Amino acid sequence: MTLPNKKIVPFDADLGALLPAGKPDVQVSRLPYLRLAMPTSRFLYDQGSPIYALKPSLGDFIVAIGDDEYKVYPGDKGFLFLVAMTASEWKRIDRNGNQVGEPYETEPEDLEWVPNPDRLGKKICIASASGDAKTADRYDRQMLVYALIEGLYPQLIYFAKTARPFGDWVANRAARWTIDGKPAPMIGLFRLTSEQTSNDEGRWYLPKPSSVGKLGQANGPDIAWVRRAAELRRALKGDYGFEIENPEKEPSTIEAQSRGSTPPTLEDDLPPEQAPPPDCYDGPDDDFPI
Secondary structure (H helix, E strand, O other): OOOOOOOOOOOOOOHHHHOOOOOOOOOOOOOOEOEEOOOOOHHHOOOOOOOHHHOOOOOOEEEEEEOOEEEEEOOOOOEEEEEEEEEEEEEEEOOOOOEOOOOEOOOOOOEEEEEOOOOOOOEEEEEHHHOOOOOOOEEEEEEEEEEEEOOOEEEEEEEOHHHHHHHHHHHHHHOOOEEOOEEOHHHEEEEEEEEEEEEOOEEEEEEEEEEEEEOOOOOOOOHHHHHHHHHHHHHHOOOOOOOOOOOOOOOOHHHHHHOOOOOOOOOOOOOOOOOOOOOOOOOOOOOOOO
16 A cells, blocks of 8 residues: 555535435545454564564554554553444354455354354354354454544454454444435544553453544544545445555644544443444454454
């Protein structure tokens, strides 16, 4: 991915113009994915990795900003992001941990919840067509959040394994925001930090999202950020691309704010959420995008 100087043509100030309408003015490729530094992350020890030179600590986030170019955000402070779109996918994994086929966009017909033979009181989701609980392939549902980080960096955040419920939390909130009755997930601002967790199998880090504010509120997003997130949403809804802006430009007011003290977490007035389905995985997370 290159870092072009070309910028997105601004939308009209009217909020209705923020919704998907026509083609974006640029063409590009799929989004890079966000990384979370885990004890098993290879880039922490591989001196040939461009991430190694940045010396990230455990729990830090690594954001891709170009071809083999990255930026590190400390896990305790995290970063701000807007949601352009979310989607679920189900991956089928064999007993050796290898992915079988392409991910499913809807719940597979042969998915079955059964008691986990290796963990008393736990359940797993299996591909029943491939065997029983001891022999079958397993399914792992992931929540994909297509995000705009700090108003600059389009990124795909995989909320998988033990992190998946946190992705569900983000998706549930973003799905309830609308403009003129149309989905407008990009009007809400989130922060993502990380937190260490552990059990008898080891320790790892979980992403911890929080709601900061909505457009028009004191801690809400800059209108320029919302416009770019809306442009990203338009690109994702069609066969079009999206180019990131030059990171050397002057930061917007809210980006500068993000480098200072952390804004308070907002408790919004959304109705209670339904409990997500059980996790397909309940052990420590490995070297995997969150």
